[in-house]
Amino acid sequence: MKMPLQFRVNGEDYEVYVEPWKTLLEVLRDELELTGTKAGCLAGECGTCTVIVDGKAVKSCLMLAPQAAGREIMTVEGLAQGGKLHPLQQAFIDHFAFQCGFCTPGMLMSSKALLDENPHPTADDVKEGLYGNFCRCTGYVKILEAVLAAGAKPRG
Amino acid sequence: MAKPHTPLLVTEEKLSIVGQSPVRKGVEDLAAGKAKFTGDFSFPDLLVGLILRSHFPHARIRGIDTAQAEKLPGVRAVVTHRDTPHVRIGRWISDRPVLAWDKVCYAGDPVAAVAAVDRETAEAALALIRVDYDELPAVFDVEEAMRPGAPIIHEALSTYKTEGRIFGQGNTLLRTELRVGEVEGAWDQCDVLHEDTYRTQVVHHGFIEPHEALAAPDASGKITLWCTTKAAFTIRSGVARALGLPMSRLRVIAPAVGGDYGGKGTVQMEPICVLLAMKAAQPVKISLTRQEELTATYMRQASVCRLKVGARNDGRLVALQGEIIYDTGAYCDLMGLSPGRLDLFLGPYKIPNVQFTAHRVYTNNTPRGHMRGPGGPQPCFAVESHLDMVARKLGISPVEFRLRNSLDEGDVMSRGTVVIAPGIKETLRRTGRFLAGAQKGPNQGWGVASLIWDGVNIKQITPSSAAVKINEDGTVVLITGAPEQGGGPHTILSQIVAEVLGVPYEAVSVFGSDTDATPFETSVGGSRTTYRVGNTVRLAAESAREQLFELAAEKLGVGPEGMTAREGRIHAGGQPEKSVSIVELAGYALKSRGSLIQATGRVRRREWYRYLAGEAAAHGPHGEVLDGSPQGTQAVKVEVDPQTGRVRVLEYFACHDVGRALHRGNVEGQIDGAVVLGLGYALSEEVRLKDGRTLVSGFTDYKMPTAADALQVKTDIVEFPSHYGPFGAKGIAEPASLPVAPAIANAIYDAVGVRLRELPLTPEKVLRALRERGSMSGTTPSP
Ligand code: FES
Ligand code: FES
Numbered sequence: 001m002k003m004p005l006q007f008r009v010n011g012e013d014y015e016v017y018v019e020p021w022k023t024l025l026e027v028l029r030d031e032l033e034l035t036g037t038k039a040g041c042l043a044g045e046c047g048t049c050t051v052i053v054d055g056k057a058v059k060s061c062l063m064l065a066p067q068a069a070g071r072e073i074m075t076v077e078g079l080a081q082g083g084k085l086h087p088l089q090q091a092f093i094d095h096f097a098f099q100c101g102f103c104t105p106g107m108l109m110s111s112k113a114l115l116d117e118n119p120h121p122t123a124d125d126v127k128e129g130l131y132g133n134f135c136r137c138t139g140y141v142k143i144l145e146a147v148l149a150a151g152a153k154p155r156g
Numbered sequence: 157m158a159k160p161h162t163p164l165l166v167t168e169e170k171l172s173i174v175g176q177s178p179v180r181k182g183v184e185d186l187a188a189g190k191a192k193f194t195g196d197f198s199f200p201d202l203l204v205g206l207i208l209r210s211h212f213p214h215a216r217i218r219g220i221d222t223a224q225a226e227k228l229p230g231v232r233a234v235v236t237h238r239d240t241p242h243v244r245i246g247r248w249i250s251d252r253p254v255l256a257w258d259k260v261c262y263a264g265d266p267v268a269a270v271a272a273v274d275r276e277t278a279e280a281a282l283a284l285i286r287v288d289y290d291e292l293p294a295v296f297d298v299e300e301a302m303r304p305g306a307p308i309i310h311e312a313l314s315t316y317k318t319e320g321r322i323f324g325q326g327n328t329l330l331r332t333e334l335r336v337g338e339v340e341g342a343w344d345q346c347d348v349l350h351e352d353t354y355r356t357q358v359v360h361h362g363f364i365e366p367h368e369a370l371a372a373p374d375a376s377g378k379i380t381l382w383c384t385t386k387a388a389f390t391i392r393s394g395v396a397r398a399l400g401l402p403m404s405r406l407r408v409i410a411p412a413v414g415g416d417y418g419g420k421g422t423v424q425m426e427p428i429c430v431l432l433a434m435k436a437a438q439p440v441k442i443s444l445t446r447q448e449e450l451t452a453t454y455m456r457q458a459s460v461c462r463l464k465v466g467a468r469n470d471g472r473l474v475a476l477q478g479e480i481i482y483d484t485g486a487y488c489d490l491m492g493l494s495p496g497r498l499d500l501f502l503g504p505y506k507i508p509n510v511q512f513t514a515h516r517v518y519t520n521n522t523p524r525g526h527m528r529g530p531g532g533p534q535p536c537f538a539v540e541s542h543l544d545m546v547a548r549k550l551g552i553s554p555v556e557f558r559l560r561n562s563l564d565e566g567d568v569m570s571r572g573t574v575v576i577a578p579g580i581k582e583t584l585r586r587t588g589r590f591l592a593g594a595q596k597g598p599n600q601g602w603g604v605a606s607l608i609w610d611g612v613n614i615k616q617i618t619p620s621s622a623a624v625k626i627n628e629d630g631t632v633v634l635i636t637g638a639p640e641q642g643g644g645p646h647t648i649l650s651q652i653v654a655e656v657l658g659v660p661y662e663a664v665s666v667f668g669s670d671t672d673a674t675p676f677e678t679s680v681g682g683s684r685t686t687y688r689v690g691n692t693v694r695l696a697a698e699s700a701r702e703q704l705f706e707l708a709a710e711k712l713g714v715g716p717e718g719m720t721a722r723e724g725r726i727h728a729g730g731q732p733e734k735s736v737s738i739v740e741l742a743g744y745a746l747k748s749r750g751s752l753i754q755a756t757g758r759v760r761r762r763e764w765y766r767y768l769a770g771e772a773a774a775h776g777p778h779g780e781v782l783d784g785s786p787q788g789t790q791a792v793k794v795e796v797d798p799q800t801g802r803v804r805v806l807e808y809f810a811c812h813d814v815g816r817a818l819h820r821g822n823v824e825g826q827i828d829g830a831v832v833l834g835l836g837y838a839l840s841e842e843v844r845l846k847d848g849r850t851l852v853s854g855f856t857d858y859k860m861p862t863a864a865d866a867l868q869v870k871t872d873i874v875e876f877p878s879h880y881g882p883f884g885a886k887g888i889a890e891p892a893s894l895p896v897a898p899a900i901a902n903a904i905y906d907a908v909g910v911r912l913r914e915l916p917l918t919p920e921k922v923l924r925a926l927r928e929r930g931s932m933s934g935t936t937p938s939p
Contacts, residue, residue, distance in 0.1 A: 030198070037189070043856075046855055077189050085187060092187055096821045098642075100413060101183070101186030102193065104187060130862075131864060136415050136829070137829045139830075140863045141866045143863070
């Protein structure tokens with residue numbers, strides 16, 4: 001029943017044995033113990049499980065493990081480099097863009113995918129890009145500010 | 157000692173870190189995905205726990221057969237009421253069984269639970285459990301539930317354990333009356349009268365992190381329980397009582413909490429999780445699904461509120477009469493309701509004649525409890541909408557009308573409560589100034605609403621304690637039972653410690669919350685964490701500072717009088733050039749005393765009582781004083797689309813008295829979040845039920861605000877210091893969400909002249925109201 005699957009997550013290669021109906025979210029959290037990606041609804045509605053697969057923001061609770069196998073996956077744990085937070089993470093901190101922080105991993109990954117595609121988005125672009133990510137704490141405005149600020153900076 | 161303990165009093169001091177907006181504690185971990193929430197803990201042999209729930213809203217249980225489920229391979233435990241003592245639990249009234257034994261009272265009531273090696277097996281096991289029910293007549297309409305002859309939900313209500321007094325007639329759990337002056341004789345003095353009825357809906361907290369619990373037994377039978385709670389000690393006592401366990405067998409840890417908004421302060425499914433873990437002798441995790449969240453957690457009560465208000469032409473309120481009926485569903489997790497609190501529900505006003513009754517009534521709907529301002533948003537919607545109409549009838553602006561009736565320093569509320577340092581008038585004046593320059597176009601309107609919320613009075617001083625430890629290198633650990641649920645308590649408490657000890661904010665770290673390791677803490681919440689826990693922590697830090705002073709006196713060869721702690725050093729009184737670093741003293745303490753500098757602080761109930769009683773006595777016979785009561789006024793501009801009924805929020809102004817903003821960024825964040833949460837309540841959210849069955853199942857049909865609804869709230873912060881809060885602080889988290897719905901309803905009226913009395917204010921309701929008005933006046937609504 002279980003099958004071997006290869007994943008490339010945050011630049012590291014993993015091989016796991018899982019049932020083919022397991023979701024990418026389950027693989028990340030339960031098999032690879034990358035618990036930064038959160039589970040909020042398991043139904044594709046809240047966005048907190050968002051990761052980046054081949055450059056696109058994906059709700060990992062909706063993607064089956066075999067669909068994700070062999071592709072380039074990035075999770076919130078992969079943002080910081082060499083012990084230094086990613087500029088987007090820093091922008092979230094500087095702009096008070098989270099309170100409880102439970103939506104934050106998904107917000108960061110959706111924002112990253114958005115900025116990678118559109119480095120200087122408008123407020124409306126960001127609102128649209130984050131439409132699938134709920135936050136109950138902040139009222140969103142500081143998240144938008146953080147993403148816009150990160151987008152305004154020259155990017156390397 | 158007749159003199160009150162001075163540390164509680166605000167002193168005018170030069171502050172270094174209090175009032176700043178330092179980077180919040182723990183944010184790096186949250187941003188990096190490293191912070192551990194309950195769901196992030198795991199064990200190699202972790203089992204999945206699932207709950208079997210009744211699909212009948214009211215039924216007698218004839219039998220439960222678990223034999224088939226138990227035989228299923230991979231099932232490690234099946235539990236029913238047979239595994240529990242038959243005790244009821246609850247925060248204020250113990251009305252809820254952990255697992256129903258005689259009957260179920262709502263569609264969603266837990267009857268059995270299983271733990272299995274994986275979710276699929278657990279689901280299969282649930283399907284194999286057979287429950288025999290005899291369906292009972294049920295009641296879903298709260299007013300029907302009050303009538304004689306209605307099906308009774310809790311037959312033995314009068315025998316239930318409670319912290320307060322219950323009314324207990326039929327399905328009416330609680331009846332509180334506020335009576336002041338003589339309403340009946342007062343109507344003659346009124347120039348205008350206005351009567352109306354308002355209704356509010358059930359809403360859910362909508363935290364993105366669902367309720368989760370992980371119980372892990374060790375070989376000796378001790379259970380460690382990680383759970384999504386802001387009140388670890390409440391969970392410990394609740395689980396212990398529910399299962400008849402000694403508290404020493406339970407250790408409750410509250411890790412990072414993914415949002416609370418009032419919903420994570422009470423026992424929910426944790427006893428079931430512990431029970432499964434004990435029976436399986438293996439760790440078990442239960443994670444509620446969204447559907448369970450929307451069905452079986454304690455949501456905000458629906459309500460019906462009837463009001464009659466009279467005022468004079470000079471704009472003075474003369475009398476208010478009315479009632480509010482809260483549908484509390486099958487189980488009620490709210491705290492009691494005193495007449496003094498009802499007084500607050502009627503707003504920050506002086507009304508000489510009041511007769512207002514509140515009822516909490518059981519129905520066979522889903523259970524209800526605390527959510528951001530428990531009990532408050534419902535009457536706030538009614539009263540603030542109603543006063544808007546009274547002001548209009550009088551031809552007085554809503555701000556001016558409120559100004560003429562609101563509290564000033566030394567004024568008493570209807571029941572005689574004296575509110576210390578009321579900021580309401582200042583928030584109204586500032587709102588008035590803001591609105592003086594406000595514009596509006598066609599189909600646009602402005603609405604205003606105000607609020608007052610609980611501070612601390614004599615009865616509300618719940619237990620709190622904390623410890624401060626100065627490490628031998630001069631850094632500081634604060635040990636508190638207050639977890640970080642997103643509201644920023646760890647940050648604010650660290651600021652208080654740093655301020656008192658004169659050490660850098662970065663030198664303070666926080667440990668919490670773990671019932672085996674931290675001093676007792678009731679919980680965070682009630683918008684009183686900063687005030688109450690902040691005071692406790694301040695006292696702990698002050699006590700540690702006393703020790704630093706003693707050690708410094710030894711080192712410097714001076715007396716401890718007049719010493720100060722600042723910039724990491726203790727300075728001698730009168731000779732500021734004589735000083736010694738805290739780092740040196742911290743190391744010295746270990747050598748000379750054989751211990752680190754450590755100190756505890758606790759709520760000083762007696763002393764507080766004395767203060768407040770003293771102040772109360774000074775204010776006359778009713779004698780109740782409320783300190784730290786937050787107040788505020790909000791103004792909103794909306795545009796109503798007369799074709800679709802859609803309401804768009806264009807501008808938002810929120811002016812709040814927070815006593816003192818200890819962390820300005822945090823205060824603004826709380827206001828932003830509270831306003832958008834209020835928008836959901838006002839415009840779109842509703843946990844719809846039909847015949848007791850919940851019709852929504854997730855974020856798709858339960859419509860919370862999204863990024864598209866982000867609002868640039870213009871905040872204006874008033875600082876009228878509380879007398880006994882740390883550095884003059886009051887609260888903000890709940891208050892800022894209260895006036896949103898009535899402000900929007902008032903703005904809709906201002907825009908298109910229709911009064912909406914039923915939340916949420918959906919496009920359909922707006923359109924219907926526009927049509928009705930159109931047909932009444934024989935015209936179509938103006939575009
Ligand atoms: S957990 Fe995937 S969208 Fe909510
Ligand atoms: S920060 Fe709590 S849900 Fe977004």
